[in-house]
Every structure is written in C-alpha cells, then in structure tokens.
Amino acid sequence: MKRLIALSVAILLLAGCGSRGTVDSSNSIATANGKVPVSCEIVEVISAFDAQVPGSKFVPTDWQPFPGTDLDAALSNQGIACTYGIQVAEVGGTILWASNSSKVWQERKQSWIEAEQTPIDLPGIQESAAYILQDGTSADEMHVWRVNLLINEVWIQVGASFLQNLDEALPIIKAAITATEK
Numbered sequence: 001m002k003r004l005i006a007l008s009v010a011i012l013l014l015a016g017c018g019s020r021g022t023v024d025s026s027n028s029i030a031t032a033n034g035k036v037p038v039s040c041e042i043v044e045v046i047s048a049f050d051a052q053v054p055g056s057k058f059v060p061t062d063w064q065p066f067p068g069t070d071l072d073a074a075l076s077n078q079g080i081a082c083t084y085g086i087q088v089a090e091v092g093g094t095i096l097w098a099s100n101s102s103k104v105w106q107e108r109k110q111s112w113i114e115a116e117q118t119p120i121d122l123p124g125i126q127e128s129a130a131y132i133l134q135d136g137t138s139a140d141e142m143h144v145w146r147v148n149l150l151i152n153e154v155w156i157q158v159g160a161s162f163l164q165n166l167d168e169a170l171p172i173i174k175a176a177i178t179a180t181e182k
Helices: 004-017 043-052 070-075 102-114 166-177
Strands: 028-030 035-037 058-059 080-086 091-100 129-135 144-151 152-161
Touching: 035 080, 035 091, 043 058, 043 080, 043 091, 043 166, 070 080, 070 091, 070 102, 070 152, 091 166, 102 129, 102 144, 102 152, 144 166, 152 166
Parallel strands: none
Antiparallel strands: 028 035, 058 080, 080 091, 091 152, 129 144, 144 152
C-alpha cells in the first residue's frame, strides 16, 4: 500500500512538471525569423572548422569586450561569440551571432565600411546584406578575413586568419547559418 501511495505521489509530481505549450529544445534565442544559438557546442560548425583545420574544437573563451566593438555589440544584443580551432597552435576563428531586433546591423554597418569592408553577394545564400574584409596577401603578413551577414534578422560575423578566400569560408558560413535554423 505504501508503495502504491509513493508511486501515485511520484506520478503527480512528474505530471506537475510538464509544460502546457510547446517546448523549444533548440537552445536558441528566437528573432523575427531566425534563432541565435545559446551554446557554442554546435556540431555542424565544429565540423566545418575541422574540415579546414583538422583537429579543430570549440575553444571556451572568457570574453571581455571593449566598448564599441563588434564583440560588445553582439553580446549586448542577445548574442553569443564562439571561437573554434586549435588553441595550442593559435589557429582558428570566431563566429558572432546576434539578434538584429535592436537594429545592431544598421548601427555597426558604418564602422565596417570605414574599416574597408565591401558589400558582397554570397553565392547560394539568401542574405539580406553582407560585407567582407580581406586583407593580407604576402606570406610574411598575417591574413585577415571576415564577413558580416544579415539573414533572417540574425547578424552573423565569421572571422578567421587562416581563410584565404570566400570558397574556403562558405562551408563555415553555411554551418553558422544552419545553427540559426535549429
């Protein structure tokens, strides 16, 4: 009898923990059309980095953004910043995802133009807008590569020093976009 009462109480307690609505188990923050990931452990993104830099992993980073930077803007707008690569070799890249609900894209755009980023139409991607920065061509200088894109009201920035061109970056960009669709 005590066993039956205990079982009944357990069932009632578990039933009380349920949800009346649908549960979003995607671990993301919804925007008007897309979702900003809330975790950096995104299999597709890690795999895309690993394809370019074998051995890449998510690199936990204690972000302390300087005011007025893209990092600060992203983190202040329901965003997340994630670094992937090989930490001991200091090779990899960082992706920022942020909601554009506060029009952060429009606020940051002028700083990208001033930094000589140029508009680009990303092949095979239906972005609202995109800007690219490519700098450094000789073997003895560090290459800088970055793209900012707005898609489904999510601002995504992909940056890495190992990327040499858009063709190399597209799989990482597409994986970053896929993370907003989950």
